[in-house]
Amino acid sequence: MSHAEGVPHAVVTGGAGFLGSHLCDALLHTGYRVTCIDNFETGRRANVEHLRDTPTFRLLRGDMSDGVEVDEPVDVIFHLAGPAAPSDYLLDPVSTMRIASVGTINALDLARDRSARFALASTSEIYGAATDEPNREDDAGHVNPADGYGAYYEARRFAEALTTAYHTTYNLPTAIARIFNTYGPRMRLDDGRMLSRFIRQALAGAPLTVPGSGSETRSLCYVDDAVAGIMALASGAYPGPVNIGSPDEVTILSIARDVAEIAGRSGEMIFVEAPPNEVHTRKPDISLALQLLGWRPRTSVRDGLADTLAWFRDAGVRHV
Incomplete structure (x- = not known):
């Protein structure tokens, strides 16, 4: 495929995933040509099917743990490859750690080779056990590498350490986004998360199963907002980490009521x-x-949920 000269080129690893596919959309909309790399273990080809005939979009099937060749100049790499849902990263903890280590090294080496900026999609889970206080970037976090979720926590922390090391050792321009709960169209409804379950149950006409008393809270960030934050971070000079998420808490019970009503x-x-x-x-x-x-x-959560449910209703049961 030939691309117009002078048009900035972005590579998105994990670009067929929920967040990655929306990032591809936004980059194309703002004038980038985009190479999407995905092995389709957790990403879905359907998420980028609407881009198939877009001349400035290219889809490569590949695993960053094995390395992927990109045979042209690159301006920025967004590294999102790797499982993000418990239903995925608990299934194969070794693979989870391999993509965060070897896969991140391969992505960083590609950025270094092409003198490209590198943006890492990290996670709020690196902070460890949640507290009553909002998480700040200077919180060291406290996680147990030997518990059942250690492979994911430590994988993401290691990816952040690698990114920081390439920045300090090779002067590679980098950015680290710590992404909090994100939702929206194309999110997977089989990932085991609370909001996914609510939407799936509501669309099926089933009762919504609310954990505990429903008084626990969540901070939900709509996917378009999260993508805007990631792109803003990647276009600047600050290496991060920077929290990307919503500071507004809503109770689980209020989320369930909104989903049912919508x-x-x-x-x-x-x-x-x-x-x-x-x-x-x-x-x-x-x-x-x-x-x-x-x-x-x-x-707002209400508007974001309305858009999300409308998308799934229009998409039909094959996406649910």
């Missing part, structure tokens, strides 16, 4: 025992993002 259901709910590892609350302090990037989420 879906036009009766709102029947069943309260079930919360899992022992259920996070009671987690929200970011986004002061740094506001100060450095002028960024904060713009979409």
